[in-house]
Amino acid sequence: MKILANNKKVAHEYFILDTFECGIVLKGTEIKSIRQGRFSIKEAYVRVKDYELYITGMNITKYEYGNIFNHKEDRDKKLLMSKRDIIKLGQKVKLEGLTIVPTKVYLKEGLCKVEVALCKGKKLYDKRETQKSKDVEKRLRKINH
Template structure:
């Protein structure tokens, strides 16, 4: 766990497979009512999520936070867009990076830090199919080497 990071609630493993992560940034999330209770229960899905910059603000799209079971009428739309809390300098930096073609903002993980929900946003560039195959091949080779070293040490 990186320094200062709390309990990881959800990870987007597919993001690291589909994208090359160039930079990461921690942001707070503006939540309503029972959403934080659902996040604490681990009922959040980042799989299809992405972030966009609109009018100088960063918004999180397509992140599914399931309705809280005991929330009844106070529950909110699970797929609503949620504002991310960043400093103006951070947003200006993101705007500069996103203007590059093929670069997007992807949520990598959501975790709880000091009682607040935080999201780790990655500035990512899409991988081509052959890059994905290359990554899988390297991972398999590393696994084989580790296995051989472990068997040799026994």
């Protein structure tokens, strides 16, 4: 498994409740750009529409050797997941006010996969509390070594 992108901001902005592995539907030039590492998931999010998952805001740069059949950079991409899991996620998003955010993009056995997380947003005081606990752990590690 080769990790191509890791969204570290998710752990700071959200409480991660659960993670899922999804496939992603890509065009030919999109996968070539992804393999070169020319994409971003920093502002991306996932939404449920008609019992299907779509990732919005994932920017894939145009493939430099592509021709007139090159892809659009900002199109919504469909994520592949079982329908039962999509329905469960959709209900949690609607009823509990949770968010679905991509956390990783990686290659697994030659296929591009996206790890998405079901998250609950942190308040400002939660972010401060998390930062305090990380600082305390860091100090303890320094003292012990």
